[in-house]
Amino acid sequence: MDNAPFLGSEAVRDGLLTRAELRRDYLKIYRDVYMRRPCEIDAATRACAASVFSRGKAVVAGPSAAALHGSKWISAEHKAELIWHEHRQPYAAILIRADELLTGEVETIDGISVTSAARTAFDLGRKGTFANALAMVDSLCNATSLQPGTVTLLADKHRGSRGIVQLRQVLQIADGGSESPQESRLRLLIHDVGLPRPETQIKVHGADGKVFARIDLGWKRWKVAVEYDGEHHWLNPEQRAWDIERTYRLEQLGWKVIRVSAQQLRRGGIALVARIRDALRAGGAPV
Incomplete structure (x- = not known):
């Protein structure tokens, strides 16, 4: 048996397993539906x-x-x-x-x-x-x-x-550019306070013409980037080092980068919205 769900009664009927083997080596998912352990x-x-x-x-x-x-x-x-x-x-x-x-x-x-x-x-x-x-x-x-x-x-x-x-x-x-539920909720927060609709997954090219960053969401016209930092951004040293370098490169190109944590998003984002609004206003947005 491969490691896909199957009907136990059919496997026993066809002589592929004994009832004892089914009970011992397979996990019951639903009535008469099993998978091989571990799964x-x-x-x-x-x-x-x-x-x-x-x-x-x-x-x-x-x-x-x-x-x-x-x-x-x-x-x-x-x-x-x-x-x-x-x-x-x-x-x-x-x-x-x-x-x-x-x-x-x-x-x-x-x-x-x-x-x-x-x-x-x-x-x-x-x-x-x-x-x-x-x-x-x-x-x-x-x-x-x-x-x-x-x-x-x-x-x-x-x-x-x-x-x-x-x-x-x-x-x-809705926007298929959102790559996590947190990014969706962040975009919804921006929408609910009446700010301009942001673009998602904005590609940014370096001096060599190559793409070095994809911004979660932001506004190219006003060079404001909003980035959601999941847990791995804080716990993975290599990721954290690259985030710092990446932010520096974006800022050198004139981008204002606003980083958002899960805790900030959970709090409701009053201060966060103010930061985004201020950055947009400084970039020339009519907000």
Whole structure:
């Protein structure tokens, strides 16, 4: 057996394993769905296991679909989600829905039926808090090159769906250039205080013409860069040394660099917004 989810009953029936081997050497993910120990169960693996549980009859949806499309930041603890019309008995381990899926809203990834990237974004953007919905849609766009406008067209086919107002607001801000939920929340903070919309992943060339930096978000016109520093920026000595050198080079080219920590973002950012506004104003922005 390879290290992918499989049906234990089929493996025993086909003589690939004994029941004793199944109990001893394999981890039960869902009812009759197993993986060889040791194994790491991430969101994508859990989605695959849920599809196996349905015997391929269901469509993987929601964050589970996003994980299969390549989205990062989907928690391994997230309950797998399926759209499965024929399933009637509740099963607490998997979230099973009976949503209507239109033509073109399902595709196949590695043999698994999954909601399309656009349909997945349609579902993600309608649910949960606004900040989390934005981060989810951003991540999916980043992973798949999906454009928010494509999701808007799909939303027009589902007028009146629950959460459609939030979805449309999310799509107005969504940007596939965000590479982490924290960057999405930072961009949302900037939007909420009425500052100009920043660009994402701005390439900066050195004197040799080569790109030496990609700014998380900022404004080329006014040369203001806003950089989110995750934990590795502080704990990795090599990364920290490069951050210092990189900031120096940007400043030599006339950029004002504002570095943001997780703690600053959690505090709500009043002082942070003031710093960004002051930098934009100094650069000539009408703020």
